[in-house]
Amino acid sequence: MSDQPILELKNVHSGYGSIKALKGISLKVMPGEIVAIIGANGAGKSTTLMTICGIVPVEKGEIYYQGKLINRVSPEKLPTMGLCQVPEGRRIFPRLSVEENLILGAFHREDKDQIAKDIRHSYELFPILGERSRQHGGTLSGGEQQMLAIARALMTKPKVLLLDEPSLGLAPIIIQQIFKIIADINREEGTTILLVEQNANLALQAASRGYVVETGEITLEDKASSLLTNPKIREAYLGE
Amino acid sequence: MIHEFKKVWKQYTIGMLWLLGLLWPMLGIHPDGTLTFQKTVTVWSYLLAGSLVCLMIYVMKASGSLRFISTPLSRTTEGLKSATAAFPSWVWIMIVLGFALIYPQFAGRYGTDVAINVLLYICLGLGLNVVVGLAGMLDLGYIAFYGVGAYTYALFNVTYGLAFWVCLPLSAFFACIAGCIVGYPTLRMRGDYLAIVTLGFGEIIRIILNNWMSLTNGPNGILGISPIGIYIPIFENGLTFEHFWVKKLEFFYYFALGLAIFAVIAVRRLNFSRVGRAWESIREDETAAELMGVNTFIYKLLAYAMGAIFAGVAGAFFAARMKFVSPESFTFLESAMVLCMVVLGGMGSIPGIILGVIALIALPEVFRELQSYRMLVFGATMIIMMLFRPSGLIPAKRMGTRSEEKES
Structure with missing residues (x-):
């Protein structure tokens, strides 16, 4: 069972109208691992995640989740299946309170008692959110908003968590914290994580495997440790 | 200095x-x-x-x-x-309600007439609040559903002689259908585009009412609509019921008050429900809401239909009061007025909208002395309000307790 990927993209093409953002992306994510997708601006990293979630429609190719084809599954059904995304730029609900943001993460769930328990669990995971549970989401700092976005996604009880640039616009110390939490979630809950990052160094340190995307295509696929030592990667993405 | x-x-x-x-x-x-x-x-x-x-x-x-x-x-x-x-808020509610109950006793005919207007517009404003304030969709053709409700009652009453209470759900139903028909193709659009399309649909409905001579009698309108009829129990020689037409303005006021109270309770319940939260998430960030598992299309359509139902019910009351409907009452200006009430009062805030309605209905009446300048004064007041209270007279409080929190 463990050698069957939980999420698999086969030659996926998609784009925005006449602009083709993805030109045949193929990747595999095994259950329980952290996979990083790195690449430059506009390489198609975020589009890959948005295509998996069905926000950007697939033009060609197949996306399999737990062995099922999900090309045509509408975006709002995916959280019920255990596939949830923390979108780029956090996109929390600014004029709803922190608690309401979390409740919305559990929108598809019916188990009221468990939801209340999970909210308390989120506050244990992110104590700062507990302190600010009554505050509007929009009044939080960038790092707190990122934590809220992750906590909100965890409320859906995901099997696979898609993270889009969790380090975007955050101070280095906060980024460290966020990545530690990501590693914790993966280890303790066994949540599979597909991570999209521009900060290649951090992403590859956290991940077990990595993909390099360039102009809509996968150009390299390897273990994260070997990517980190790959001279080409070091030159292109790690600034050496 | x-x-x-x-x-x-x-x-x-x-x-x-x-x-x-x-x-x-x-x-x-x-x-x-x-x-x-x-x-x-x-x-x-x-x-x-x-x-x-x-x-x-x-x-x-x-x-x-x-x-x-x-x-x-x-x-x-x-x-x-x-x-x-x-004071807890229920004390204030009791005070306002008490005042509303005794109001017609000392207000006189003119005052009661204005008050009925206020109450009908409260229902309209709260309905539009569901669409604009909660779901965040700008609707510029809202008054069309008011028109559909009014014409539904007028036509069923005049042609088939159906009573008001039979027509009330029919008005709501037809307004809801109209809302769905308009909503289904348009709600895929966002923001400004949606506003323009709703504006167009609002006008289409008005023009249909204006030109479908055989059905609606065109610009001449429909005359002779019966007022609300009720049965009053009479206890002389056993229990009998006597039919009674609500013709006096004072009595009608209480029906309008009942409608407004119903609207307030309904919108409040909706606001603090799961559905209300879904609407708010759509308003805040549609894509994020979708990623969290909210079926945005269904919920937007629901918001639209719900707003239309409120307008339809208010429309039936309007027809019963005026005993006459014509397309003139459902122009774009009315849509803009209702939208102003919602924005001025504070989007998403029920007391705010009530205050906004009172301000926008009462202010032009107060300034009647100024004759043709009253619209100028009215406009100036609006600008000043928006400068000093940009989020409305009573902005919505979004940090209060939720019903679920109290339960747990």
Whole structure:
């Protein structure tokens, strides 16, 4: 069972109208691992995640989740299946309170008692959110908003968590914290994580495997440790 | 103070001269081609004097010369605030409700008439609040559903003689259907595009009402709609029921009050439900809501249909009161009015909308003395309100307790 990927993209093409953002992306994510997708601006990293979630429609190719084809599954059904995304730029609900943001993460769930328990669990995971549970989401700092976005996604009880640039616009110390939490979630809950990052160094340190995307295509696929030592990667993405 | 004044006098002078330039074509050019200056200068000098006083107060406030007034004033408002906070909100609701109940006893015919208008618009405003305030979709053709509700009652009553209470759910139903028909193709759009399309659909419905002579009697409207009929139990020789037409304005007021109370309770329940939260998430960020598992299309359609139902019910009451409907009552201006009420009062806030409705219905009535200038004063009031309270008279509180929190 463990050698069957939980999420698999086969030659996926998609784009925005006449602009083709993805030109045949193929990747595999095994259950329980952290996979990083790195690449430059506009390489198609975020589009890959948005295509998996069905926000950007697939033009060609197949996306399999737990062995099922999900090309045509509408975006709002995916959280019920255990596939949830923390979108780029956090996109929390600014004029709803922190608690309401979390409740919305559990929108598809019916188990009221468990939801209340999970909210308390989120506050244990992110104590700062507990302190600010009554505050509007929009009044939080960038790092707190990122934590809220992750906590909100965890409320859906995901099997696979898609993270889009969790380090975007955050101070280095906060980024460290966020990545530690990501590693914790993966280890303790066994949540599979597909991570999209521009900060290649951090992403590859956290991940077990990595993909390099360039102009809509996968150009390299390897273990994260070997990517980190790959001279080409070091030159292109790690600034050496 | 002099220093403060130096900063603003230039803009002020330019502004006043510009106003003069705007006023003269309105007041000085007459239809017969003659040009006068007398009236313009008089009106302008009044405005100049008034605004100069305002400017002086502003300058004094900015330079701190008014501190001897403002400090005790702010202290009293602080005191008032803590005093109002001491009463739980139900006390305020009881006071408002009590006042509303005895209002027609001392208001007279004219006052009651205005109050009925206010109550119907509260229902409309709250319905639009579901669409605009909660789901965040700008709807500029909202009054069309009011029209559909009114015409539904009018037509069923006049052609088939159906009673008001039978037609009320029918009005709601037809308005809801109209809402779905309009909503289904349009709700895929977002923001400004949606506003333009709803504006178009609102006009389409009005034009249909205006031109479908065989059904709606066109611009002449429909006459002879029966008022609300109720059965009153009479206990002489056993229990019998007597049919009774609600013709007196005073009685109708209580039905309108009932409608408004129903609307307030319904919108409040919706706001604090799972559905309300889904709407709010769509308003905040549609893509994020979708990623969290909210079926945005269904919920947007639901918001639209729900708003239409409120408008349809209010429309039936409107037809029953006027005993006459014509397409004239459902123009774009009315849509804009209702939208103003919602925005002015504070989107998403029920007390705010009630206050907004009262302000927008009552203010033009109060300013009736000013005759043709009343719309000018009305516009100025709106601008001042938006400058000083941009999020509405009573902005929505989004940090209060939720029903679920109390339960757990």
